[in-house]
Amino acid sequence: MANYTTTTPDWAVSNQSAVMSGIEGIKDTTVGNINPAFASGQFKPKRRMTLTEDELVDGVARGDRMILSRAITLIESNSPKHFAKAQRVLQRLLPRTGKALRIGITGVPGAGKSTLIEAFGNMLCDDGHKVAVLSIDPTSSITKGSILGDKTRMGTLSRRSEAFIRPSPAGGTLGGVARKSRETMLMCEAAGYDVILIETVGVGQSETTVRSMVDFFMLVVLTGAGDDLQGIKKGIMELADAIVVNKADGDNLVRAKVTRGEYERMTEFIRPATEGWPTHAYLASAVTKMGLPELWKVIQLFKEMTTKSGVFQRRRDSQLLDWMHAMIDEHLHNLFFGDAVITGRMPEIREAVLSGIISPTQAVAELVKMFDITRAAKKKVDLFEA
Ligand SMILES: Nc1nc2c(ncn2[C@@H]2O[C@H](COP(=O)(O)OP(=O)(O)OP(=O)(O)O)[C@@H](O)[C@H]2O)c(=O)[nH]1
Ligand SMILES: [Mg+2]
Numbered sequence: 095m096a097n098y099t100t101t102t103p104d105w106a107v108s109n110q111s112a113v114m115s116g117i118e119g120i121k122d123t124t125v126g127n128i129n130p131a132f133a134s135g136q137f138k139p140k141r142r143m144t145l146t147e148d149e150l151v152d153g154v155a156r157g158d159r160m161i162l163s164r165a166i167t168l169i170e171s172n173s174p175k176h177f178a179k180a181q182r183v184l185q186r187l188l189p190r191t192g193k194a195l196r197i198g199i200t201g202v203p204g205a206g207k208s209t210l211i212e213a214f215g216n217m218l219c220d221d222g223h224k225v226a227v228l229s230i231d232p233t234s235s236i237t238k239g240s241i242l243g244d245k246t247r248m249g250t251l252s253r254r255s256e257a258f259i260r261p262s263p264a265g266g267t268l269g270g271v272a273r274k275s276r277e278t279m280l281m282c283e284a285a286g287y288d289v290i291l292i293e294t295v296g297v298g299q300s301e302t303t304v305r306s307m308v309d310f311f312m313l314v315v316l317t318g319a320g321d322d323l324q325g326i327k328k329g330i331m332e333l334a335d336a337i338v339v340n341k342a343d344g345d346n347l348v349r350a351k352v353t354r355g356e357y358e359r360m361t362e363f364i365r366p367a368t369e370g371w372p373t374h375a376y377l378a379s380a381v382t383k384m385g386l387p388e389l390w391k392v393i394q395l396f397k398e399m400t401t402k403s404g405v406f407q408r409r410r411d412s413q414l415l416d417w418m419h420a421m422i423d424e425h426l427h428n429l430f431f432g433d434a435v436i437t438g439r440m441p442e443i444r445e446a447v448l449s450g451i452i453s454p455t456q457a458v459a460e461l462v463k464m465f466d467i468t469r470a471a472k473k474k475v476d477l478f479e480a
Contacts, residue, residue, distance in 0.1 A: 145161065145164055147179060147182055147183055147186075149161070150164065150165050150168070150183045151183055151186045151187060153165070154183070154187055154281060154284050154285050155187065155190060155284060155285070157224075157285045157286045158285075159255075159258055159285075162258065162281060162282070162285045163260075165180070165183055165281050166260060166278050166281055168180040168183065169184070169274055169277045169278055169281065170263040170264075170274050170278075172266075180277070184277055184280060184281065187280070187281065187284035188280070188284075190283065190284040191280045191283040191284050192283065192410075193283060193288065194226075194279075194282070194283045194287055194288045194289060194290050195288065195289050195290070195309060195310070195393070195397060196279065196290045196292070196307065196308040196309045196310070197289065197290065197291050197292070197308055197309070197310045197311075197312070197393065198292045198294065198301075198304040198305060198307070198308035198310070198311040198312070199211060199291060199292065199293050199294070199311075199312055199314060200293075200294050200295070200301040200304065200311070200312075200313055200314070200330065200333075200334075201295075201313055201314030201315060201340075202295070202315075202316070203295055204316075205314040205315060205316055205340055206314060206316075206340040206341055206380050207293045207295075207314050208248060208293060209380035209381070210314060210338070210340055210378065210380040211227055211248065211251070211291050211293055212248040212249070212250065212251045212380070213380045213381075213383050213386060214291070214380075214386055214389070214390070215227060215248070215251045215257055215289075215291060216250055216251055216254070217383070217386050217387065217390070218289055218390070219251070219254050219256040219257055223256070223288055223289050224256045224257070224258075224286055224287045224288055224289070225251070225256065225257045225258070225287060225289045225290075225291060226257070226258045226259075226260070226279075226282035226285075226287035226289070226290050226291070227248065227251070227257065227258070227259045227260070227290075227291045227292075227293070228260050228261075228262070228275060228278055228279060228282070228290065228291070228292045228293070229260075229261055229262045229292065229293040229294065230262050230271060230272070230275050230292060230293075230294045230300050230303060230304055231261075231262040231271075231294065231295065231300065258282060258285070258287060260278060260282075262275070263275065263278070267424075268299060268300065268303060269420065269421075269424045271303075272303045272306075272307070272420075273417075273421065275292070275303075275307070276307050276417065279292070279307065290308075292304050292307070292308060301330055301333060302333065305333045305367075306413055306416060306417070307413060307417075309396075309397070309400075309406060309409065309410070310335050310336070310393050310396055310397075311333055311334055311335050311336075311367060312334060312335065312336040312337070312338050312389075313330060313331065313333070313334040313336070313337050313338065314338045314340050315337060315338065315339055315340070315353070315357065316339070316340060316341060316353075317339065317341065317342075317346055317349040317350045317352070317353040328364060331360065331361070331364050331373075332364050332365055332367060333367050334367055334373055335366075335367050335368055335371060335373055335396060336373065336374065336375075336376060336389070336392060336393075337357045337361065337373065337374070337375040337376070338375075338376050338377075338378050338385075338389065339353050339354045339357065339375060339376065339377050339378065340378050340379065340380060341379060341380070341381070342354075342377040342378060342379045342384060342385065343379040343381050343382045343384065350377055351377065353375075354375045354376070354377050355375075357375035358374060358375045361373045361374060361375060368396070368400060368405060368409070369403075369405050370399065370400065370403050370405055371396055371399060371400060371405075374392075376388065376389060376392065430465055433465060433468060435464055435465070435468045436461060436464065436465055436468075439461070439464060440461075443457050443460065443461060444457075
């Protein structure tokens with residue numbers, strides 16, 4: 095047992111503090127205390143060095159999956175410093191984006207989306223494509239949602255060098271998750287992935303978000319559509335370019351055929367999601383792979399037809415502008431509701447509206463006036479500070 099002694103340094107106020115003396119031979123830097131493998135230089139500790147902007151840009155452009163992951167982590171970071179760096183990297187990679195085919199996949203939990211993506215993705219990789227798989231799940235928390243489950247479900251795909259799988263960014267608002275996913279998609283395109291598959295559970299608003307970032311959108315359904323439509327709203331059907339009746343295998347095949355017919359009839363009554371492209375229902379099995387090559391043919395035909403008609407590019411253009419407008423909305427919303435003067439006055443104004451003293455319209459006018467004045471005052475201060 096080492097003997098501890100205490101000494102008081104010269105600068106210490108007497109009787110107030112004591113400093114422990116070191117113990118001979120067991121300081122960190124003492125050779126005797128270091129793992130011999132480290133000491134001999136045989137083994138170097140892993141160091142997670144920060145990559146420079148150039149390293150990130152070059153790495154992603156080269157298709158280096160490790161660097162792509164790091165670039166995406168930067169995109170997903172909520173730190174303002176990382177935000178600025180991520181945006182500069184993205185800006186420089188932007189000319190390399192836009193060439194991939196973006197495909198969204200939605201459907202109720204358990205419809206077989208992940209299994210279908212695994213089978214479809216493997217088929218595309220076999221055909222020489224590079225496939226990136228993303229998911230959007232605004233409810234996913236820091237536990238990164240179901241990625242562990244998905245990575246095992248997409249076991250063979252995740253091990254292929256032609257594929258890249260990235261789960262939904264964790265937490266945050268749907269708007270925040272959507273921005274991060276869009277930018278992740280662009281990073282993947284810059285890294286050379288030419289097919290992007292985005293999975294989302296079709297139970298909330300996330301399917302509308304995914305629709306707004308993809309070219310082709312498919313709805314995966316199960317047999318027994320019947321009267322209740324498995325809770326699938328007409329709204330979701332109107333977003334789809336294809337309805338895929340999955341699990342059309344084994345004993346289920348006959349029922350799947352009937353279901354396909356039912357959906358096919360329903361599509362006659364809904365507005366097609368894409369101008370000039372009639373939505374149809376198709377049979378598929380993620381297990382036997384039946385229907386998958388046909389589905390890819392359908393998607394290619396879609397691309398050919400919509401490219402010819404100009405609808406493909408028009409949709410991409412309006413998606414970009416809608417995205418910009420949505421971000422302006424969100425930014426202004428945060429600016430307004432995060433303003434100290436507004437939050438301070440809000441309870442009082444709310445009360446006044448509830449008791450009928452002022453109308454909601456008048457309340458808004460007053461709040462906005464207040465907001466304008468505080469912003470203007472702040473600007474003046476900024477000018478002086480500059
Ligand atoms: N027989 C059969 N089973 C399938 C098929 N596709 C998926 N399954 C099974 O259905 C279950 C659910 O599949 P998932 O791929 O996890 O479904 P999901 O839609 O991704 O589910 P969530 O991510 O939870 O929304 C799994 O047990 C799969 O093995 C298929 O084509 N045929
Ligand atoms: Mg899944």
